[in-house]
Amino acid sequence: MGLVTQTSTRPAGAGKPSPAASPSAAGATGATAVAVEAGRKAARPWISRPDEAFTVEALRARLIGTGTSWREYPPSLRLWFVLVPVLTAVIGGLLRFIHLEVPHKLVFDETYYVKDAYSYLISGYERSWPDKANDSFNGGNPDLLLNTPEYVVHPPVGKWMIAAGMWLFGPENPFGWRFAAALTGTLTVLLVSLIALKLFRSLPLAGAAGLLLAVDGHHLVMSRTSLLDIFLTFWILAAFGALLMDRDDGRRRLAARLARAAAGYGGQPPASALLAGPWLGVRWWRVAAGVCMGLAVGTKWSGLFFLAGFGLLTVLWDLNARRVAGIRGWISGGVIRDGIPAFLSMVPVAGIIYAATWTGWFLSDNAYFRHWAESNPSAEWGWLPDPVRSLVHYHLEAYKFHQGLSSEHPYQASAWSWLVMGRPTSFFYESPPQGTPGCDVEKCTSAILSVGNPLIWWTAAIALVVLLFWWAGRRDWRAGAVLAGVAAGYLPWFMYPERTMFYFYAVSFEPFLVLALVYCLGLVLGRASDPPWRRRSGLYLVVLFLVAAVLLSAFFYPIWTAEVIPYVDWKVRMWMPSWI
Numbered sequence: 001m002g003l004v005t006q007t008s009t010r011p012a013g014a015g016k017p018s019p020a021a022s023p024s025a026a027g028a029t030g031a032t033a034v035a036v037e038a039g040r041k042a043a044r045p046w047i048s049r050p051d052e053a054f055t056v057e058a059l060r061a062r063l064i065g066t067g068t069s070w071r072e073y074p075p076s077l078r079l080w081f082v083l084v085p086v087l088t089a090v091i092g093g094l095l096r097f098i099h100l101e102v103p104h105k106l107v108f109d110e111t112y113y114v115k116d117a118y119s120y121l122i123s124g125y126e127r128s129w130p131d132k133a134n135d136s137f138n139g140g141n142p143d144l145l146l147n148t149p150e151y152v153v154h155p156p157v158g159k160w161m162i163a164a165g166m167w168l169f170g171p172e173n174p175f176g177w178r179f180a181a182a183l184t185g186t187l188t189v190l191l192v193s194l195i196a197l198k199l200f201r202s203l204p205l206a207g208a209a210g211l212l213l214a215v216d217g218h219h220l221v222m223s224r225t226s227l228l229d230i231f232l233t234f235w236i237l238a239a240f241g242a243l244l245m246d247r248d249d250g251r252r253r254l255a256a257r258l259a260r261a262a263a264g265y266g267g268q269p270p271a272s273a274l275l276a277g278p279w280l281g282v283r284w285w286r287v288a289a290g291v292c293m294g295l296a297v298g299t300k301w302s303g304l305f306f307l308a309g310f311g312l313l314t315v316l317w318d319l320n321a322r323r324v325a326g327i328r329g330w331i332s333g334g335v336i337r338d339g340i341p342a343f344l345s346m347v348p349v350a351g352i353i354y355a356a357t358w359t360g361w362f363l364s365d366n367a368y369f370r371h372w373a374e375s376n377p378s379a380e381w382g383w384l385p386d387p388v389r390s391l392v393h394y395h396l397e398a399y400k401f402h403q404g405l406s407s408e409h410p411y412q413a414s415a416w417s418w419l420v421m422g423r424p425t426s427f428f429y430e431s432p433p434q435g436t437p438g439c440d441v442e443k444c445t446s447a448i449l450s451v452g453n454p455l456i457w458w459t460a461a462i463a464l465v466v467l468l469f470w471w472a473g474r475r476d477w478r479a480g481a482v483l484a485g486v487a488a489g490y491l492p493w494f495m496y497p498e499r500t501m502f503y504f505y506a507v508s509f510e511p512f513l514v515l516a517l518v519y520c521l522g523l524v525l526g527r528a529s530d531p532p533w534r535r536r537s538g539l540y541l542v543v544l545f546l547v548a549a550v551l552l553s554a555f556f557y558p559i560w561t562a563e564v565i566p567y568v569d570w571k572v573r574m575w576m577p578s579w580i
Contacts, residue, residue, distance in 0.1 A: 088210025185223025276333030294353025
């Protein structure tokens with residue numbers, strides 16, 4: 001089989017222009033020949049001569065594209081590549097930090113994770129609490145820990161992050177125990193804007209992505225309460241961003257090594273170099289992704305699905321890169337020279353990081369199941385160190401707990417209903433009496449409902465269908481990448497239909513929903529080569545959508561932040577009976 005590339009392999013003289021477009025042989029000049037060649041390339045830019053196909057420039061154009069790098073812009077414009085993501089993060093931060101101490105009490109599952117985090121500060125592991133400990137904790141007196149260990153079923157990372165905020169600002173006040181969640185939510189807004197800039201190479205779309213996540217109520221509520229899911233979301237998104245950086249880095253390495261091989265053989269790599277392609281060395285961005293995934297799994301085990309999904313995604317990217325570069329054995333070469341290193345760069349790294357997150361448990365003497373192995377000798381597994389075998393037993397028991405979690409809950413929500421927000425979770429609800437600050441009418445309400453902005457969520461659900469067509473029909477890798485993030489966070493929940501689930505679990509893949517929506521906004525915006533009237537029309541529609549989303553978020557903001565409002569105003573915001 002001949003060389004399989006996206007470039008022409010015909011002889012240099014083949015494919016001459018037609019006589020009508022070509023000067024006569026007697027009158028042809030070197031300049032004219034160059035002009036004709038330039039015209040041919042402009043008409044079909046994907047065709048090039050074989051001896052030009054393996055230059056660094058040609059390979060990078062095929063593998064990465066020819067878009068302008070931010071470094072090539074003048075400094076005055078380059079500044080906006082920093083300012084736009086930062087400005088969206090500032091907006092997100094203001095919405096998350098203002099009145100963060102409201103309500104002045106533990107809400108929903110804060111009763112578990114905040115108290116566990118305080119226990120980490122004191123002991124390095126979870127300890128038990130006496131009855132009615134919440135009242136004392138809410139009153140600013142958290143020092144009620146018992147000496148007995150507490151059995152918990154979630155790993156330590158998220159609770160250590162909550163503990164860091166309490167260490168900085170004190171455990172006696174809600175701002176201290178919610179600071180880490182608000183900061184992490186703000187950084188997630190920054191990350192999604194930077195990732196959108198990387199994916200779409202568009203400042204307006206990067207700004208739209210950050211703004212939509214900043215003003216969405218579901219992400220806002222999760223950023224203002226100390227549950228584990230916002231930390232899981234951050235580490236997942238950080239891993240995805242690292243893999244995007246690795247995608248470009250790996251393709252640059254592939255282009256450089258193939259070009260170097262070609263330079264020594266007259267412009268084309270030897271057949272041996274194209275049999276499987278070169279090794280690309282240690283991919284440090286991929287190692288960083290492994291670290292982030294270890295921290296994600298160390299927050300919640302559902303991060304394992306993202307580890308599997310992202311690992312498969314990065315290998316598929318590399319397989320395609322070798323195919324596009326012209327490597328004959330791109331499948332075997334990609335599996336051996338990219339797939340195996342990808343596994344070693346991510347899975348063992350994630351495993352080491354995950355094990356390290358249990359350091360407090362290992363160093364303790366009284367943590368739950370800490371000495372289980374000493375009391376339960378095993379002839380089959382006795383070769384394992386007792387602490388390791390005890391931790392394995394702990395994990396097996398926690399897994400059984402999760403598998404058997406099917407108790408009824410008034411706000412449980414099937415995964416089928418998440419995208420349409422069929423049953424959002426109520427985190428907090430009170431009916432302050434008349435005369436309470438902010439309540440001047442007979443009946444008032446103060447509530448936190450983890451419902452998203454309907455315009456954002458419902459259009460994002462439609463956008464997923466559009467991305468499916470663009471990925472399957474247009475082979476757009478960006479659509480596939482976004483869909484992979486949604487699939488890894490959403491589809492696994494359908495494997496456990498009997499398990500008690502909640503809508504707020506969807507926050508782990510919400511940034512990818514926003515990216516899907518922004519992808520479609522980019523289609524509305526149009527291409528830079530479109531006529532001015534088309535670009536103006538698209539811009540007006542996108543701006544109108546963003547303004548409508550912001551105004552709708554302002555409408556729902558009181559029920560996201562526990563503002564005291566009249567009961568009738570709260571009822572107006574209950575658009576579906578299942579929201580109550």
